[in-house]
Amino acid sequence: MNKAARLFFTGKYFRAGVASLGILLLWGYEVKLFSQQSDEEKRPNVIVIYTDDHRWDALGKSGNDIIKTPNLDKLVESGHYFPNSFVTLSICTPSRAAFLTGQYGSRNDVMSQSLNTINPDIKTVAQYFLEEDYSTSVFGKWHVSNSPKSMGFEYEFYFQGLAPYWDVPVVKNGKELETSGFVEDVIVDNAIEYLMESKTNEQPFFMWLNTWAPHMDIDFSWPAKGKTLSRYPIESMEIPNNWSADYSGKPPYIQLNRPHQRALYYGYSKAYPLKHHIRGYYAATTDMDAALGKLFDALTEMGLTEDTYILLMGDNGWFMGEHGLTSKVLAYEESIRVPLIVAGPEVQTGVSDHLILNIDLMPTALDLASIEVPPNLHGRSFKHLLGFETDEGEKWREYIFYEAPVPVHGSKPHYAVRTKDWKLIQTYDENKSGELIFEELYHLKNDSEEKINLVGDESYKDTYNYLKAIIEEKIEWSKKSISN
Numbered sequence: 026m027n028k029a030a031r032l033f034f035t036g037k038y039f040r041a042g043v044a045s046l047g048i049l050l051l052w053g054y055e056v057k058l059f060s061q062q063s064d065e066e067k068r069p070n071v072i073v074i075y076t077d078d079h080r081w082d083a084l085g086k087s088g089n090d091i092i093k094t095p096n097l098d099k100l101v102e103s104g105h106y107f108p109n110s111f112v113t114l115s116i117c118t119p120s121r122a123a124f125l126t127g128q129y130g131s132r133n134d135v136m137s138q139s140l141n142t143i144n145p146d147i148k149t150v151a152q153y154f155l156e157e158d159y160s161t162s163v164f165g166k167w168h169v170s171n172s173p174k175s176m177g178f179e180y181e182f183y184f185q186g187l188a189p190y191w192d193v194p195v196v197k198n199g200k201e202l203e204t205s206g207f208v209e210d211v212i213v214d215n216a217i218e219y220l221m222e223s224k225t226n227e228q229p230f231f232m233w234l235n236t237w238a239p240h241m242d243i244d245f246s247w248p249a250k251g252k253t254l255s256r257y258p259i260e261s262m263e264i265p266n267n268w269s270a271d272y273s274g275k276p277p278y279i280q281l282n283r284p285h286q287r288a289l290y291y292g293y294s295k296a297y298p299l300k301h302h303i304r305g306y307y308a309a310t311t312d313m314d315a316a317l318g319k320l321f322d323a324l325t326e327m328g329l330t331e332d333t334y335i336l337l338m339g340d341n342g343w344f345m346g347e348h349g350l351t352s353k354v355l356a357y358e359e360s361i362r363v364p365l366i367v368a369g370p371e372v373q374t375g376v377s378d379h380l381i382l383n384i385d386l387m388p389t390a391l392d393l394a395s396i397e398v399p400p401n402l403h404g405r406s407f408k409h410l411l412g413f414e415t416d417e418g419e420k421w422r423e424y425i426f427y428e429a430p431v432p433v434h435g436s437k438p439h440y441a442v443r444t445k446d447w448k449l450i451q452t453y454d455e456n457k458s459g460e461l462i463f464e465e466l467y468h469l470k471n472d473s474e475e476k477i478n479l480v481g482d483e484s485y486k487d488t489y490n491y492l493k494a495i496i497e498e499k500i501e502w503s504k505k506s507i508s509n
C-alpha cells in the first residue's frame with residue numbers, strides 16, 4: 026500500500042470513514058467490506074530493545090551454563106536467534122547512531138563518545154515510522170547529543186550516558202524527574218505504563234527501549250540487587266581461557282594503553298577481582314532479564330503479543346579479562362559480538378548463523394512493518410531470514426566490516442573484516458602519517474579466542490590476501506564517507 030493510501034486508512038479520513046460506516050450500519054447496509062479491510066490493514070507494533078554492553082555469550086541460550094537469563098531464553102525459544110551478530114563500532118554512542126540511521130559512523134558522523142551528534146540531514150528509523158502515522162517512543166539510555174524529539178520520538182523517558190543503577194534521574198517529555206528503585210524496573214515500568222495508555226489507541230507503535238544494565242554504573246561497578254548477587258557465588262565464576270594474554274601477536278600499544286592498564290587497575294592480573302567483576306556483570310544481566318520479563322508478560326496480558334515484533338540486540342560487547350582487557354571498542358570477539366533475538370507474528374523459530382550487523386535492525390524493523398526500506402542505508406533487511414517471503418532473495422553477506430576510525434578510550438584507528446571463519450584486523454597510526462602499523466589474522470574456526478596471530482604464516486597467504494583486498498577497499502570507502 027502506498028503512503029497516501031496508508032495515511033487514508035490510518036488517519037483522520039479513515040476515522041471519518043468508520044463513523045460514516047457506523048451510520049450505514051444503523052441503516053442496515055452490508056458492512057462486510059469494512060471488517061475485511063480493517064483486519065487486512067492492521068499494522069504490527071515494533072519494539073526494539075537495545076541492551077547495554079551485553080556481550081553475545083551473556084545469555085543462557087548461547088551455551089553459557091552459569092548466567093541466568095530465563096526471560097531472554099524464552100524469547101529465543103519463541104523467536105529466531107542470531108548468535109553471529111555484530112556492531113559496526115563497539116561503543117555506546119556510535120552504536121546507537123548506527124541503529125537510528127542504519128548507517129556506519131563514518132556516514133552519520135558519530136564515531137566516538139565526543140563525536141556524538143548525528144548528522145541532522147539523515148532521517149532516523151523513528152522518523153520513518155512517524156511518517157507512517159506510528160506513535161513513537163524511547164525509554165532508557167539515550168546517549169547522543171541530538172534530542173529524542175529531533176530524532177523522531179514523540180514520547181521520551183530517558184537519561185544520558187553514565188547513570189546510577191538506583192534512583193536514576195530521568196527526563197520525561199522535557200521535564201526532569203526523580204525516580205526510585207532499580208534502573209531497569211524504572212525503565213520497564215514506565216514503558217508498560219505507556220503501553221497501557223496507548224493500547225486502545227488505533228495507531229500502531231514503534232518503541233525503542235534501551236537498558237542500562239549490564240553496563241557498569243556511574244561508579245564503575247555493578248550494584249545489582251542483593252538477592253541476585255547471592256545467586257552467583259564468586260568461586261563459581263569462570264576465568265576466561267584467554268585471560269593471561271600473550272601480547273606478542275597483538276599491537277604493542279594495547280598493553281601500554283588504557284584497555285589493559287584499566288584492567289590492571291581493576292586487579293585483573295589476579296583471579297579474585299576478575300571473578301568479582303564477572304559476578305557483578307552476570308547479576309546485573311539477570312536483573313535486566315527480570316525487568317524485560319515483566320515487559321514481555323505485560324505485552325501478553327494486554328493481548329499485544331500477536332501484533333508486536335520484538336527485536337533485541339546488544340549495543341556492544343564487553344571484555345571481562347580476555348586478552349588481559351576490560352571495556353570494549355577493540356575488534357576482538359568479546360567486544361564486537363552481541364546477542365540478537367527477533368520474535369513476533371509469523372517469525373520462524375530457530376537459530377541462524379548468518380552474519381548480522383546492528384545497522385540491519387533499522388531496515389528490518391521497517392520491513393517487518395511493511396514500510397518501504399530507504400535505498401541509501403548501509404544495513405540490509407533480514408526479514409527473509411525470519412521465514413518471510415520477500416524480494417531480498419536468499420544471498421546474504423559473507424563478511425562484516427568493522428570501523429573504529431578515530432581514537433576512542435585509548436585505541437588507535439583500526440578496522441576489521443570478519444567472515445564466519447576468519448578475521449583480519451588492521452591498526453593505523455593516529456598521527457598524520459596514518460600508516461598501517463599492525464595486522465592480525467585469526468582463524469576463528471580453530472581459534473575462537475583469538476590467541477594466535479597468523480599474519481606472515483605462508484600457509485594462509487591466500488586467505489590473508491583475500492581479506493586484505495576487502496578491508497583496504499572498505500577502508501577507502503569509509504574514509505571517503507568521512508570526507509564527504
Ligand SMILES: [Ca+2]
Pocket residue numbers: 077078079116117240340341
Ligand atoms: Ca554500550
